Every structure is written in C-alpha cells, then in structure tokens.
Amino acid sequence: MTDVLLSAQNISRRFRGLTALDQVSLSLARGTVHAVIGTNGAGKSTLVSVLAGELAPNEGSIFLHRQEVTSWSQPRRARAGLGRSYQRSTIFPSLTVHENCRLAAQAGHQAFWNWAAPASRCRYSNEAADQAISLVGLEPDVLQLAGLLSHGRKRQLEIAMSLATRPSVLLLDEPLAGMGPEETERMLDLLASLKAEHAVLLIEHDMDAVFKVADEITVMVNGKVIAHGQPQAIRDNPDVQTAYLGDGE
Incomplete structure (x- = not known):
C-alpha cells in the first residue's frame, strides 16, 4: 500500500x-x-x-x-x-552553516523549561543540525559563514535547515x-x-x-x-x- x-x-x-x-x-x-x-x-x-x-x-x-x-x-x-524551502534564500548569512541548522532545529524543539541553559548546548538541536548537514553533504562548510557560500551551497543549506526540523x-x-x-x-x-x-x-x-x-x-x-x-x-x-x-x- x-x-x-x-x-x-x-x-x-x-x-x-x-x-x-x-x-x-x-x-x-x-x-x-x-x-x-x-x-x-x-x-x-x-x-x-x-x-x-x-x-x-x-x-x-x-x-x-x-x-x-x-x-x-x-x-x-x-x-x-512538514518542511519547506522558498524561491528566495532564507538563510542567516552572518551565522555559520551549523548555527543556521541548529536554529532551525530549535524552532521545532523549544525547551521553554530549560530557559537558563545556553541554546548552543542543546543536545537535540546540535544532533539534528549535524545529521542534516551530513545528509546534504555540507560537512566541509560546517563552520563557514552562510553568506560566503556559493549559490548552490546556499540552496543546499536551505534544505539542510528544513531537514534539521526532522520532517x-x-x-x-x-x-x-x-x-x-x-x-x-x-x-x-x-x-x-x-x-x-x-x-x-x-x-x-x-x-x-x-x-x-x-x-x-x-x-x-x-x-x-x-x-x-x-x-x-x-x-x-x-x-x-x-x-x-x-x-x-
């Protein structure tokens, strides 16, 4: 079926x-x-x-x-x-590839009860970001500023950001x-x-x-x-x- x-x-x-x-x-x-x-x-x-x-x-x-x-x-x-990408780029150019994906993951996994902990230490968000980056093949650019990526890599990053929400x-x-x-x-x-x-x-x-x-x-x-x-x-x-x-x- x-x-x-x-x-x-x-x-x-x-x-x-x-x-x-x-x-x-x-x-x-x-x-x-x-x-x-x-x-x-x-x-x-x-x-x-x-x-x-x-x-x-x-x-x-x-x-x-x-x-x-x-x-x-x-x-x-x-x-x-449900994940989606747009015709125009929707990345955060001043943040790294990993930070872009981690923020996307956080949007789908908001731990309000843990408000005092730094978001960068959220295990779930970091693991989701790492997995998404691996799926689209952006590991070599993980610490690169998103705004410095080529056009094609930016489009890959947008898909990685969608994948980080685990759709x-x-x-x-x-x-x-x-x-x-x-x-x-x-x-x-x-x-x-x-x-x-x-x-x-x-x-x-x-x-x-x-x-x-x-x-x-x-x-x-x-x-x-x-x-x-x-x-x-x-x-x-x-x-x-x-x-x-x-x-x-």
Whole structure:
C-alpha cells in the first residue's frame, strides 16, 4: 500500500476575482519525488503556500499523516513533520552553516523549561543540525559563514535547515533556480537520496532536471491540473505538449 504522507483534495484559492487554484488534488508518498510544473502564473507557488499553511484554501481539505490539517497554522504543520524551502534564500548569512541548522532545529524543539541553559548546548538541536548537514553533504562548510557560500551551497543549506526540523514531507520551491550544471547535478543527487525517507514535492522550471529526478509529475495551467502521471506519460500527453512543453516536445 502506498505510504501517502500528505494529500490535498479539491483545493481552491481565490484572490478577489482571481482563481489561483481551482479544485486541485494531489498526494505525496514516501519514496517519491512528485514534481509540479507549469508556466508562470499556473498556481504552483500558491499551492505550496496552501499546503504549508501560509495561505488558507477557500475550498478543499489537506491531510498530513492521514489527519486533516486544513485549519492548522504553518508552525503547527511544521512541528507535525512538514518542511519547506522558498524561491528566495532564507538563510542567516552572518551565522555559520551549523548555527543556521541548529536554529532551525530549535524552532521545532523549544525547551521553554530549560530557559537558563545556553541554546548552543542543546543536545537535540546540535544532533539534528549535524545529521542534516551530513545528509546534504555540507560537512566541509560546517563552520563557514552562510553568506560566503556559493549559490548552490546556499540552496543546499536551505534544505539542510528544513531537514534539521526532522520532517517527513519536504516542499521545495525551485531549489535549482540559478544553478550551473555541476550544482544542478549535485542537487538532483541529493533529492534522489532524500526520497527514501521522505515524500518530496518539487516545484521546478528546469524540464531536463524534472524528467530526470521525478517519479510523478503534475502539470498545472491557470490554477488547474491538466495532467498527472509518470514522466514518460507526461512527455507523451498532447495536452501537456500544447499547453506547456510546446508542440513536438
């Protein structure tokens, strides 16, 4: 039986007269990278924000670990196992790689009863940070200031910060944006390694990368899902070729 960790059913989101999401349904299973593709304005980032709890849907339901979380706030969903990254960098540039990850871990494990102890000595947060840094391959940069990292390493750090909260679901919004070929390959290897223990939602414009790493693809146009399936089926879908990939793709 498929281990579905996050699902959305008939999600709609409107901004005054604009319907950004129109009856969108999808599910994310452990062991898969589920890519969502579409042109600018298709509703991809709005979908991520609704799934993460930053925006409330006007209609529909969201389930995390089979529990309905539609009314839950973003922090509550994060504590329940939902991690995400953003299109723009959200790191602390003046702190080290380890400090960035430790702070992220602390956000999900707040020991109010131990307020007098230095946060830097929190065993849980340090162990979670070390594990996340190891998973993304940033050990050589553990004491480097985050602001001095290359663009690709900063994107890896953002994922490490998400992993430091020990999520089961990762929502990644354009993690490959601005990367060169070598950095892209490194990131794709990372995504492939993460899916064994996570359900991964990937928003991405790089079609070569999407078809290389995705197990499932959902295609959106004007807030609606027009196709869903395995990569080859999406390549061969005439509606997708016309609406997104281009005729003859």
